[in-house]
Amino acid sequence: MSTLGTLLRGVHHVAIICSNYSNSKRFYTEVLGLPIIAEHYRAERDSYKLDLALPDGTQIELFSFPNAPARPSYPEAQGLRHLALRVSDVQAAKQKLEEAGIAVEEVRIDAATGKAFCFFADPDHLPIEFYQE
Known part of the structure; x- marks a missing residue:
């Protein structure tokens, strides 16, 4: 089966x-x-x-x-945590967002994979992640 x-x-x-x-x-x-x-x-x-x-x-x-009712968003709340988008260059993607006036967290390294990532938010404060391909 x-x-x-x-x-x-x-x-x-x-x-x-x-x-x-x-x-x-x-x-x-x-x-x-x-x-x-x-x-x-x-x-x-x-x-x-x-x-x-x-x-x-x-x-x-x-x-x-x-x-539509607002949905509270906390980093460790139940439900969908964030949307992760694969990018070829996290630092370059971060820079493009910052040039557009978007606040972006510092690039970090995933301890498990060694890949770079960073977080930012959409206009409704939904968390989005850029993750190194």
């Missing part, structure tokens, strides 16, 4: 609900430079859905919903 693990092929998308669609759209498309796959306004929900592409085929779905 086959296990479910043999059927899994990777992550298709990560969905994010933002508080300010214009600010988040600008951040993900202009600051991070993610290309838009599709953008839809759903009038019945007064909601936008923006599909963004990552180079490996993974997508980020950015949603807006009126009056």
Whole structure:
């Protein structure tokens, strides 16, 4: 009997609900430079859905919903901890963000893998990590 693990092929998308669609759209498309796959306004929900592409085929779905409740985010809270994006050069990626006015934590080295990484936040303070490829 086959296990479910043999059927899994990777992550298709990560969905994010933002508080300010214009600010988040600008951040993900202009600051991070993610290309838009599709953008839809759903009038019945007064909601936008923006599909963004990552180079490996993974997508980020950015949603807006009126009056969506805030989600507390603490480094060790239960639930999704952060979104990690693979980069070819953590220091260069960090510098690009800082040039765009984004606060970025110092580059650290993962004790288990020896890889460089750093954290920053999107406009809703969701933690995002750049991780050395």
